[in-house]
Amino acid sequence: MRKPRRTVDWKEYELVKKYSDSEEKLKSFSKEGHLKVALIYPNSYRILSGNLGFQRVFEIANSVSGISCERFFYDEKFNRFYSLDSLRPLDEFKIWMFSISYELDFFNLVDILKKLKVPVLADERKEIHPFVLIGGPLVTINPELFYHIADLIYHGEAEVELKNVLNEISKHLTDGKKVVFEVLRDISTVTVPSLNKKAVGEAIYREVINDPAGSIFLTKYGEFKDSFLIEIGRGCFRKCKFCTIGNLYGYFRPVKVSAVKEKLERALALLKDTRDFKVGLIAPAVNDHPKFEEILDYLEYRNIRFSVSSLRADTINEKLLRGLLRSGQNMLTIAPETGSEKLRTFLNKKISNELIYDKISLAKNLGFKKIKLYMMFGLPDETEEDLIESAKMIEKVSNMGFNEVVVSVSPFVPKPRTSFENLSFQNIKILNEKQKVLKVRLKNVKVNIGSFRESFIQYKLDHLDSQNILLLLKVLEERGKSEALNFIKNL
Ligand code: SF4
Known part of the structure; x- marks a missing residue:
């Protein structure tokens, strides 16, 4: 070497x-x-x-x-x-x-x-x-x-x-x-x-998943520090109109509970004497697993601390929240996408505001100290009223008594292979106006607004064809990355 x-x-x-x-x-x-x-x-x-x-x-x-x-x-x-x-x-x-x-x-x-x-x-x-x-x-x-x-x-x-x-x-x-x-x-x-031969589709694993993906190493430097990650499901049946996962697969493939337990038992045997670790349950929406309660029971019985990759707000329940608290997690993360119920329904994410507030209150009453909300703006058919609804939701949650409220609001990026694949990225001037509507109403709340430029570049890279990519590569080669990033808007 x-x-x-x-x-x-x-x-x-x-x-x-x-x-x-x-x-x-x-x-x-x-x-x-x-x-x-x-x-x-x-x-x-x-x-x-x-x-x-x-x-x-x-x-x-x-x-x-x-x-x-x-x-x-x-x-x-x-x-x-x-x-x-x-x-x-x-x-x-x-x-x-x-x-x-x-x-x-x-x-x-x-x-x-x-x-x-x-x-x-x-x-x-x-x-x-x-x-x-x-x-x-x-x-x-x-x-x-x-x-x-x-x-x-x-x-x-x-x-x-x-x-x-x-x-x-x-x-x-x-x-x-x-x-x-x-x-x-x-x-x-x-x-x-x-x-000149193109694939005609994706390889999709259609069998029952008996051997779920799991961590092959643990490290303190990872995004999920010292966590043994295990997938408990793939795909999603919800079909939210903006989401690639829901639109691409159209169904959820849960991992058999016996396979989850078997993999975790092996990890426990290897790790129990060497380090204090947590289990990270991974799926597009972990609580959509049809036997999620059984997985929670097992984790409690084996006294395993756990965290989750992402949750659907409507199926959050007390047992899950208590399990997270027992595991030392006191931040609840949910993605209402927008505060407007009308717009959320249009996006095919059919969860009412009332239900979202109920779940957040439940978390607060049980002892959660922090909350993180993921939202978007620049959505299709979005009106000023919808933005005001988002600001109201953020304000209301901020006043619910959490020690920390983290709000991330990102410009919407229409993704290929979703219901919105043919839509354009919202005009930057309009996005600026929309941002102002949010900011004026949220003077006392810290909101992280995603970078317009980065979202726009994502949008372009999602949609450019190979000929345009060739032009981009030429600029990248001759004039460097920052020029290439500027050039992308001409494509
Ligand atoms: S946003 Fe979440 S719930 Fe909706 S389709 Fe995508 S993964 Fe499923």
């Missing part, structure tokens, strides 16, 4: 080592595979460690015979990018597999390629360059982003086809990339840009 020579590289090396050393591994993987695969999360270590999908891909890749997969993350100061698993630099790896979740990570992905002098455009890369495979939730939202960058794009959930794809790559890469492309062209959920 090549050790860093320059001071700046040592700093990078030491940071990766610090995170690597902080990890308590719950599963070990052989490093003997002849084909070195780098699994890259183009965002921070903090976010990587809270991403169960990324950890699942890592497990799957390492289960392929002949492959040894290692994890990498992004930091804008990095130049070499060292592995969390062996501290080897990224340029020693033959396959670079990116798992990409957020729109702005697109720029981080490009930055990694550029820093390691790998041509960003796939058709400029030669056999000596790494094979670039791209997957993750952003591929589902807009695969066009990667059409000129990736050698291969994987669409959908890893369990379905990824093992097969990696297996074929492992078998045929020594014969050349073109051979790999030909071998994989018939897989329906894979895009092979060089053959």
